Amino acid sequence: MQSFPQFDPPPKKNLENSTQSLFSLSLQQLEALIERLGLERYRSRQVWHALYQQRASSLEEMTALPKSVRELLSRSGFQVGMPRIAQAFVSTDGTERYLVACADGETVETVWMPNGDDGELGDGSDAAGEEVGSITGRDSTEAAVPYRRATICISSQVGCAVNCQFCLTAKLGVKRNLTAGEIAGQVAAVLNRHQVRVGRDRINLVFMGMGEPFLNYDNFMAAVHLLVEGMGIPESRMTVSTSGILPGIERFAKENLRPKLALSLNAPNNSIRESIMPVTRKWNIEDLMAALREVPLRPRERMTFEYVLLGGVNDRLQDARELSALIERSGLPAKVNLIVWNPGPDIPYRMPKPEDVAAFQQHLIASGLPAFLRRPRGRDIYAACGQLKRTVE
Ligand code: SAH
Ligand code: SF4
Numbered sequence: 529m530q531s532f533p534q535f536d537p538p539p540k541k542n543l544e545n546s547t548q549s550l551f552s553l554s555l556q557q558l559e560a561l562i563e564r565l566g567l568e569r570y571r572s573r574q575v576w577h578a579l580y581q582q583r584a585s586s587l588e589e590m591t592a593l594p595k596s597v598r599e600l601l602s603r604s605g606f607q608v609g610m611p612r613i614a615q616a617f618v619s620t621d622g623t624e625r626y627l628v629a630c631a632d633g634e635t636v637e638t639v640w641m642p643n644g645d646d647g648e649l650g651d652g653s654d655a656a657g658e659e660v661g662s663i664t665g666r667d668s669t670e671a672a673v674p675y676r677r678a679t680i681c682i683s684s685q686v687g688c689a690v691n692c693q694f695c696l697t698a699k700l701g702v703k704r705n706l707t708a709g710e711i712a713g714q715v716a717a718v719l720n721r722h723q724v725r726v727g728r729d730r731i732n733l734v735f736m737g738m739g740e741p742f743l744n745y746d747n748f749m750a751a752v753h754l755l756v757e758g759m760g761i762p763e764s765r766m767t768v769s770t771s772g773i774l775p776g777i778e779r780f781a782k783e784n785l786r787p788k789l790a791l792s793l794n795a796p797n798n799s800i801r802e803s804i805m806p807v808t809r810k811w812n813i814e815d816l817m818a819a820l821r822e823v824p825l826r827p828r829e830r831m832t833f834e835y836v837l838l839g840g841v842n843d844r845l846q847d848a849r850e851l852s853a854l855i856e857r858s859g860l861p862a863k864v865n866l867i868v869w870n871p872g873p874d875i876p877y878r879m880p881k882p883e884d885v886a887a888f889q890q891h892l893i894a895s896g897l898p899a900f901l902r903r904p905r906g907r908d909i910y911a912a913c914g915q916l917k918r919t920v921e
Contacts, residue, residue, distance in 0.1 A: 549609025549631060550601070551579055551716070552709025554753065565600060575601075580758030581726075583716045585610050611713040613638075613721060623906030628683075628717060630710050634703065636738055638714040639681040639911045640722065676722070676729035682714050684748055685739025690771045692792075692805045694838055696872035696915050697738045706739070708750035715755060726760045733761060735768040735787070736913065742768075742776025749783065756785055763787045764826065769834060774811040777819040789823055790832035790865070791816060795842050796850035804841065817858040830863045830898070836913070837885055838869050839878040848891040855897060863898040870904055870912040 553561065555576050562572040571593070578590040586608055587598045614629040624640040687700035715733060718724075724731060733755065735741045741748040748768070755761045766787035770776060780789065793813070795801035801808040820831055833855065837843040855862050866889055869879055880888075885901065892899035904912045 548605045548607060549709055550575065550606050551608050551610045551713050552707050552754075553579075554750070555757070561606075565604060567597060567600070571597060576758065579608065580712075580716075580754060581760065583610070583720050583759075584608060585612075585717075585720065609709060609713075610716055611710055613717050616721075617906075617909040617911070619906035619909045619911060621905060621908075623909065623911050625906055625909050625911035626714075626718065628714050630706070634686050636683040636686055636706065636710075636714070637911075638683060638718055638737060639906065640718050641679045641681065641905050643677060676724060676731075678722070678724070678729070679732040679734060680715055680718050681734050681737045682711060683737035683739050684711055684735055684741040684744050688739050689743060690740050690805075690807050692771060692794075692807075694794075694804055694836060694869060694875060694877050696875065699874075700738075702739070702743075705744040705747055708747045708754060711747060711751035712754040712759065715759065715761070719759075731761060731765065733766040733787075735766070736790075740771055740773060742770045742773035742780070745776050745779060749785075752785060752787060767832065769832075771805060771807055772811055772816045773807075774815055774819055777816065777823065781819070781823040786824075788829060788832065789820070790834050791820060792836070793833040793851075794836050796847045796854055800842050800847070804838065813854070817854075817860070820860060821858070825861065830861045832863055832865055834865045834867060836867045836869050837880040837888065839880040839884070841877065843880040843884045843888055845887055845891060848888045849895075852892055852895040852897050856895075863900065864892055865900050865902050866892075867902045867913055868904060870907060870915050872915055 550558075555572065558572040558575050559569065562569065562575070574592055575590070578584045578592055582590070582592070584590045587602055587606075589608075590598055609631055611628045611630050613626045614635060615627040617625045619625070622642045626638045626640070627635045628638050629635050683706065685705050686703040688695070688697045689702035691698050714737075719726070719731070735748065752763060752766065755766070756763050763785050764787075767790050768780075768787045769790040769792055771792050777789075777791075780786065792805075793801075794805060795808075795813075798808055798812050801813060823831070825831065835842075835851070851864070855864070866885065868885060869877055871877070871879060889899045889901055902913070906912055907915070
């Protein structure tokens with residue numbers, strides 16, 4: 529019998545006690561901790577600032593705090609606990625893939641894509657048109673560092689339980705959920721590596737690495753809060769991708785802090801989708817579309833549908849016709865991100881032919897649906913979509 533992932537949000541852990549990591553705590557949790565330690569209340573804001581704005585990776589680096597406070601935190605068993613980049617693989621196209629190590633030694637993958645992959649921004653209007661070069665019109669006292677527009681692809685779980693047949697991460701199964709600090713901490717570690725200044729440099733985040741964010745819903749949302757309220761990255765620059773976990777979409781629709789949403793549709797009908805994404809048997813396309821219609825969109829925002837093109841499986845012109853009709857029927861303002869399938873060992877699919885990809889995209893565009901082809905990034909280092917399997921060779 530096929531087993532499906534369950535949607536049981538894990539019980540909220542008391543992160544203070546279980547990990548002793550500060551990087552993960554909300555401002556309220558820090559206030560409670562600072563009070564318990566008998567420190568003045570305003571110290572909690574200083575710690576919050578040092579953790580998420582300064583992105584200090586150790587207590588010693590929190591120089592805005594007096595030594596006595598840092599020592600008290602250390603004596604009480606606290607450390608910063610930001611995940612660490614254990615290994616980096618650099619692609620010829622500038623993409624970098626990292627093996628990020630958590631406190632318990634578990635590793636996940638995070639990807640840095642300078643200049644993005646042409647798909648993450650929604651309508652494509654500012655994705656390709658952004659100027660990339662040296663800074664112009666800035667304070668001349670600032671160093672002339674290159675302007676950065678980059679996308680960071682973040683993992684939400686160690687492995688994944690969803691079992692999509694074309695995805696390498698699925699082969700791992702799921703080992704555990706990441707905590708909010710481990711999710712937001714991937715971003716902090718990568719921003720530190722590239723000396724990014726949030727506010728000056730333009731950073732997009734995509735929750736499209738290992739794992740299914742909506743099967744780790746509470747920690748995913750807590751991470752979004754840390755990223756927005758702590759680190760200052762606007763949620764409109766974030767996109768979360770789900771394989772279609774219906775209860776997660778329903779909860780997401782009610783959030784007041786909400787990244788953009790992408791559904792990995794990957795098929796024009798339930799029968800093809802079931803064959804490549806068995807999770808469709810639990811939540812079918814019609815139910816998913818109905819749930820998506822309840823997600824409020826910002827002005828000019830569109831719902832993103834991701835579509836991995838698998839040669840001979842879902843890449844025919846008739847699939848494109850069925851797909852555009854399906855999306856039109858949904859009534860949703862939508863756009864489609866086409867992704868050419870990235871091969872992996874022991875995965876029984878083939879890449880689509882370039883002319884089929886072009887015809888597929890052309891059909892969608894001709895039928896009035898914005899359709900973008902995501903550039904495969906970092907294939908040579910196994911950093912592309914669906915290739916994240918903690919490969920270290
Ligand atoms: N679990 C979430 C987010 C991570 S997967 C989800 O499935 O949406 C991110 C995207 O990569 C998904 O759209 C998925 O369909 C796509 N993907 C998975 N394996 C792939 C592969 N081998 N080649 C290309 N895209 C792939
Ligand atoms: Fe999990 Fe997404 Fe891969 Fe499916 S495509 S197995 S949901 S990571």
